[in-house]
Amino acid sequence: MSDLTQQKCEACRADAPQVSEQELAELMRDIPDWVPQVRDGVMQLEREFKFKNFKLAWAFSNQVAELAEAEFHHPSILLEWGKVTVTWWTHAINGLHKNDFICAAKTDALLK
Numbered sequence: 001m002s003d004l005t006q007q008k009c010e011a012c013r014a015d016a017p018q019v020s021e022q023e024l025a026e027l028m029r030d031i032p033d034w035v036p037q038v039r040d041g042v043m044q045l046e047r048e049f050k051f052k053n054f055k056l057a058w059a060f061s062n063q064v065a066e067l068a069e070a071e072f073h074h075p076s077i078l079l080e081w082g083k084v085t086v087t088w089w090t091h092a093i094n095g096l097h098k099n100d101f102i103c104a105a106k107t108d109a110l111l112k
């Protein structure tokens, strides 16, 4: 388990820096199942989680929502039959902050 799961998100400030390319490369090592991608000019972290049915996917979505509230940092959660797509980015800076990596690692930890 990466130490990211032991960390807490900090308050999202508009003047906070986005992660650098070097930080991105280092942090991605802790969340290898996630894909960094740019959508509408905004760098995001995305991962698809597969489940046997809708009910299990729905339950996982609720766990992610609980995590988001606990960290006061919120993802996009797409709930489909047998699949949940979670996307993390920081609205305040239109890009990736350390918070997004902490939350991605904590999202993975929900499956442990």
Ligand SMILES: C[C@H](O)[C@H](O)[C@H]1CNC2=NC(N)=NC(=O)C2=N1
Binding pocket: 012, 072, 073, 074, 075, 088, 089, 090, 091, 092, 093
């Ligand atoms: C109003 C603003 O959205 C809130 O202060 C918090 C809540 N959750 C958040 N979640 C994410 N992903 N980014 C934010 O900038 C953010 N800001």
